[in-house]
Amino acid sequence: MNMDKKFIKKYETDAFNHDGLNGYAYVPNGVSVAVSNPLNEKMPGANPEQLLGLSLSTCMGATLQAIEKENNLPHRAQVHVHVTMVKGTAGLEFLVDARVRIPxxxxxxxxxxxxxAEKRCPVSKLLSGSENYTIHVVDEFEPTHQGVID
Amino acid sequence: MNMDKKFIKKYETDAFNHDGLNGYAYVPNGVSVAVSNPLNEKMPGANPEQLLGLSLSTCMGATLQAIEKENNLPHRAQVHVHVTMVKGTAGLEFLVDARVRIPxxxxxxxxxxxxxAEKRCPVSKLLSGSENYTIHVVDEFEPTHQGVID
Known part of the structure; x- marks a missing residue:
């Protein structure tokens, strides 16, 4: 972390995982989510891929909501984040593709x-150093594919 | 995205946000979470900071669970992710500090x-290009602080 940066702290929070993929992750005094292994489709709950997609889509959606407001427009932006788990020479990786529709x-x-929004949304900024992160505008969403790929 | 990389796709999923910070984000046929503005503590639900923390803590926890198993150890690793929203010269940013205890x-x-685990966990890899991401081992967790900072 670059300690030379000057920041004003606005908000802080925590998220805990003690259970790995077999139990719950939670925010103290906040939400608790059952977690699951993405490769075991019989398990209910959310996996890290989905939680990351929920974080990014909500951060981008909120940032676009603010930009719409600044332009005296109602909020209509829709953000769909598609996360693919892939295996390559460097092990497992996530490909994160954000698709934005503003009808x-x-x-x-x-x-x-x-x-x-890319330059303002904090989650997008955190991911911007990765070549696995992409974002683009779509006029219509294509049907999505989900699940284990054989 | 570097299209020269060779990957085998293992799993894919989606997360949608149409509501900004006023409603729900969801996985089609999966979890739905109420979302909220971190600066409005009266709103229930999870914010992007917490969802990111849940994703990273679960990914690191699961990776450590796998490493423990490879070493014939039971799973005892605990991951606490502290996310701070800060305002600097480049606007809002998140500082993400992962604290790991393996008692x-x-x-x-x-x-x-x-x-x-840092080199294996896909969420950690995605964040590794950001100077705002840190991870370290602790022998005991310190009391955490949460909420809006005045």
């Missing part, structure tokens, strides 16, 4: 909003 | 396990 503005303006 | 092995062996 009430032009494609060009949507591109501008997403470009602004 | 049934020595501090030196815990350092070795965490060093291995």
């Amino acid at each position: 009430h503005i032009s494609h060009a303006q949507a591109e501008d909003f997403v470009h602004q | 049934h092995i020595s501090h030196a062996q815990a350092e070795d396990f965490v060093h291995q």
